[in-house]
Amino acid sequence: MDLQAVRTFVAVTDAGQFQEAAAALGVTQQAVSKRIAALEKDLGVRLFTRTARGARLTVDGQSFLPHARELLRAEQRAAASVRPGRRALRVDVIGRRLAPAGLLSGFARAHPGTDLDVVTLFDADAALAAVRSGSIDASFRALTLPAGQLPDGIEAARVFDEPVQLLTGPAHPLAADRAVPPARLAGHRIWMPGLVAGTEWAAYYEDLAAAFGFTVEATGPAYGTEPLLDTIAGSPDLATFVGELTRLVWPAEDDLRRLAVRDPMPVYPHSLIWHRDNPHPALTALRDHLDALRPAHPGAATWTPSWAR
Template sequence: MDTEAVRSFVRAAESGQFQHAADELGVTQQAVSKRIAALERELEVRLFTRTARGVELTLDGQVFLPHARSIVADVERAVAAVRPGSRALRIDVLGFRSGQAIVLHDYWRSHPEIDLDVVTLKAGDPQVAVAAVRAGDVDASFRSVTDPATLPPDVEVIHVLDFPLELLVGPRHPLASARTLTPARLRRHRIWVPGIAPRSEWAEFYDQLATAFDLRIDGAGPNFGVEALLDALAESADVATLVGSRDRLVWPASHGLRRIPIANPTIAYPQSLILPRTNPHPRLRAIIDYFGSLAPLPEPAWLPSWATPRTSSGNVGGRR
């Protein structure tokens, strides 16, 4: 089995686009298509179906994906075992459009010589990320464990940056014309965050946020992805959602969506890294320092109770 074809399959499955997979792998879209077609012929199944927005996994593709990830990881570990010091720094992000991925990409653009492998574990439970760090599958993960007592002794979580949140609404929403909003003005408005994963850090974040400001946060319904959420906001006169100020979101001009900053206090989502307590990847320190060098939150600001001080800047977590 061609391991580059398997790698192309994994990247296409994670990004939902052959072109995005090609960009990450440094090859053409045609090369990715040919690799995956050859893999489908060898397996005698279809792995993807094409949609208006890219590609989606078939049932066979969903079954094959975890095995494919294991194949890629095993091959990379084998190569690293015979080339000491050459292994790429592998970091897990929540999504390739997330603010953490955008900042990481900004860092890489300034340091293109760094061999960086960005992946997404697609798991809500932070203990999955902890296990991946302990196993060496990733060097660090942009996740948080909100209860440090549950961490194994060989893993730590450090707070590296805070992302202000913005309200995202359609053009007919009653708050659409606002230039800024206070948390108090969000009361009684439905804030829809579909598919909040149980035991995830963001489930606890939204619980604390709703309690602190008496907000109506609705996590009902399946999560069909960001495009479906943007479509729903554009069509609705009473639904809003929260997004990070650095999240990269693109929608058709006809949607007319508005991103509105929240202030007095700023509502912020803390970004943390899970990493080994001893002998972390030598390239990781520079990335942590870069995140810590970015602009601090505007004051006053609110953070959940489990946010700890930022490593480089000294900002203090918790409500302020």
């Protein structure tokens, strides 16, 4: 299978548009279209449906996606196992719009001479396996395992607690509030179609809902950030959670509201994971940089799941 075409398929999926994927890959939109067409011909199925807002995965595309990501991870492991010399510091983040990517941007600004290679693995299990094999140098994850249960040689440190916010449309009953206690969310519909059972982020939001008596709905297909924002903007009763540092952009007419959640403030516990025998010289600099970060909201009463304490 043409891994360049597989990589292009994943890039279009993540970007949601052929044009944005082309920019990320450094090729023309025509080249992206040709690669996807060749891959679809090879597989004998349609992977995307074109819409006014971009490219949407078909059912076959959704089925192929996890296998495509695994192919690319296998490619990375194979190359890392034989690549001579020193390479860029390779760090996994859960998503390129989320807080860990911002933390890495701050590190890059503070250390302009350090080369970074940012990747996105699927979940904590994949990240732990990649750190252990040496295909990545570090990963930002919320760890559901106690330190004593980590694989041999793996170390982790909690480096950043990110406040969780509520995102609503203008017609939502809570839209006029500047902040809301998590207990007030009981009876409201929290919709997070991107939650995947068994992942660390699903475990976090399941425990958050259980602690404060509300329900998180994960039903429905996850078409990406923009369709989710459109739905929230037009709904009088749906809301969703976002991290305080999650970068989101929406049309002005959507008039979405980001509300602080506090008393107590739920925070998402980002940890850095690395292998104690990793010799990369920039890894220590990254750990020192993260150690120097100040708490986002010092003195505030916060909540995290019991497994994160």
